[in-house]
Structures are given as structure tokens and as C-alpha cells.
Amino acid sequence: MTASDPRPVGEDDLHAFVDGRLDPGRRARVEVWLAAHPEAAARVAADREVRDRLRARLAPVADEPIPARLRIANLAGPRRRRIPRGWPNAAAAALLLALGGAVGWVGRGAVPGSAPAEPMTQAAVSAFRTYVVEAAHPVEVRADGSTDLVRWLSARLRRPVVVPDLRAQGFRLMGGRLLPAGDEPAAMLMYDDDRGTRLTLYSRAGPTGGRGVFRYARADDVAAFSWIDAGMSYVVTARTDEARLLQVAEAVDAQASGKREGAR
């Protein structure tokens, strides 16, 4: 476009004007037009202000040094195999769960020692499948007050374990057990509702720091939500629909993080 560009000024010109995307000739034409149209000029000024404020507000983020964990070398290397953080990769999670099902379950509650990097969700779902069918001994320590479940699990995990109250979600605590999980044990709590639906909360230490979002995975009829928060990883698993399980996950997350805040 040149100064002789005869086309009338359009809304696209005004946006391009705000964004500095007009060539000098067209820009001069728009400026002349704006001088004769004060209302449009006021809108353009407001749009410029929004643009400037957004840029100023967000500029510090881009000026920071990038976190080491975002370096391509750190992502593409062997550490990529660690527990995925953050945003869900439903396809991968489903595949891993499917693999878990295909490999099958051997032994009583032991995550195969040869695979410490197995996704936690898979371990949690496997433990769920193993223990929810137990009629006689679904849990190691019953929630009948004879043993302090919280103190026992916290001592064995060497960090405070929260036993969430899920009665508002319709689940009563049955009890808990310890599970081997790589170098450190994992805690598994079991709950049930009035219809006998059982639910497990699997938790263990790591990865350090950070707060991830809920990741959803489903394998056959078993659904699981997993997330990390403040150096702990959590998985809730049940044969129930996604919406109900999400409510449970949110309740657990709220109580676990609330307890931590309260302890400070």
C-alpha cells in the first residue's frame, strides 16, 4: 500500500494501526481520518493503552532466565522418563495403563522393583485392583482407632501423611496400608461408600517442589486422577465416573494443602 491507496479506512486498518502494522503511507491516511473522527480516535487510544499495559505487565516473565527444567537437553535426555508433571497426556496415560494391564499383576502389592520409573498412576491402579477385591484384609491397619493410622503412615513415609475426611463426598475411611514403591514406601488409604464402591488414595514422596494439575486416566472400568503438590504425589482411583472422582480429588487436594498451610 502507498500514500495513494484510495481504499476507505476500515476496522482492520484501525487494528493494524494500534498494532503498528501499517506502512507509512497507509498510516498517514489513517491518522488524517482519526483526526476527523474523535470517537474512533478515543477507541484507538484505549486499545493502545490495553496493549501497552498488557506488554508491560507480562514483560518481566519473558525477561527472566528460563528455568533449568525447561532446557531442551533436560527434557530430551533420560530424565524424560521420570514421572510426568503437569499437564495431562491422556493418550500416553491410557497406553501406560493398558500396558500395566497387559503385564499383569504378580505378587501382593509390590511394584516391580526392576521398574522404579513406572508411572505412579499405573502403580496406584495396580494396587487398587489388587486390594479392592480383598474381602478379608482390604487394609493393613483398620480405621477403628486401635492404631494411629496417621502417625503410623507418617512415620513410615517420614513426612506428614494427611488422611482426608471424604464423608462429604460419601466415602468412609476403611483404613490403610503401606506399599513398596521404589526406594520409598507409598501409603494407600481405602474408603468405601454405602453401595460398597471402594476408592483408594495412593500417595508417596516426590517429585520435589512444584504443583501440578490433575491428570485423568482410565483403564477399562477403573478411573484415576493424579497430581503432585509440595513434594508429594497423589493418585485417587475408583470404579466410578470422572465427575465424582474429580470431586474426591479436589477434596483430597484441598485438605492436604489446607493442612500444610495450617501447620505453618
Add this chain to the structure above:
Amino acid sequence: MDDLAVLIEPQIPALRRYATALLRQREAADDLVQDTLERAIRAWPQRREGDLRAWLFAILRNRYLEGIRRRRGIEVGPEALMEIAEAGVDPEAAVGARDVLDGITALPEEQRSVLLLVAVEDMTYAEVAAVLAVPIGTVMSRLSRARGRMRTFLDQAPTIVTGHLRRVK
């Protein structure tokens, strides 16, 4: 792999900026960027020629939308509520300088992304169309609506309290 780092890493600051504007939680934003980069590395062999920046931003936005679908209400987690509550007593807010991010957070995502990519990331309208996989005309109409609503946001600057109450709900 070094080639990959040389190509992709220069985009990371802008990806973090966009993710932060979308999520408003730094840790969650970096999780989203990390997820985006991991996916980009996996998808690299299948990548066709084209605008690398638009490709990466498209991955990030798609992961963001997927996350929203999976965890409804992510944007209104405890931390987000705390930010809003603090903004209400912010002396700067009291004189009308509301956080401009509150304004864009109230926009529908499709308008918010268009405005961010155009105004903050300096993308051409054609690039934005590539990121969102929509025609340029759609980009322009979303930009118009986003800017219209943001003008209203500026105009309403003194009505801080009602604005916050509406959002916290």
C-alpha cells in the same frame, strides 16, 4: 538434539509469557510449557515446514485447552482466588489501576488468545490464524470483540469491588 535446542529454546521466554497470561500461576504455567516442549520434541519428526513459533504456540494452546477440559476450574484454584482478593485491597487498584490481566481473564479464551498473540507476542494476523487454525477473518472479528470488551474494562476501572465480587463467584 543440539539443533533442536538452538531452534526451540529462543521461543521459551515467549511461551512462558503466554502460558502465564493464560494460567496466572507461575508454577502451572511452567508445567504447561514443559508439557508443550516435551510434546514438541516427540512430534518433531512429523513436523512439516512452516512457522516454528506458530507451531509451538499452537501446541501450547491445545494443551492448555485440553487441561481446562480435564480440570474444570483450574483458573479459579486457591491461588487465583488469593490474587483476586489481594488486588481488591491493593492501593493501586483503589485509584483505578486494576490488573489488566483481570480484564483479559474475563474474556472468552478464543478472544483472550487472539489479543495476547497480537498485542503481546507481536504475531501477524496470519500467524495468529495459523496458531488458532481459523481464517484471518475470524481472527479479526475476535480481535475486535476482545478490544471492545477491554475498553469496557478500562471504563469500569473505578468499580473495583463489584468487579471482583462478580469474578470470585
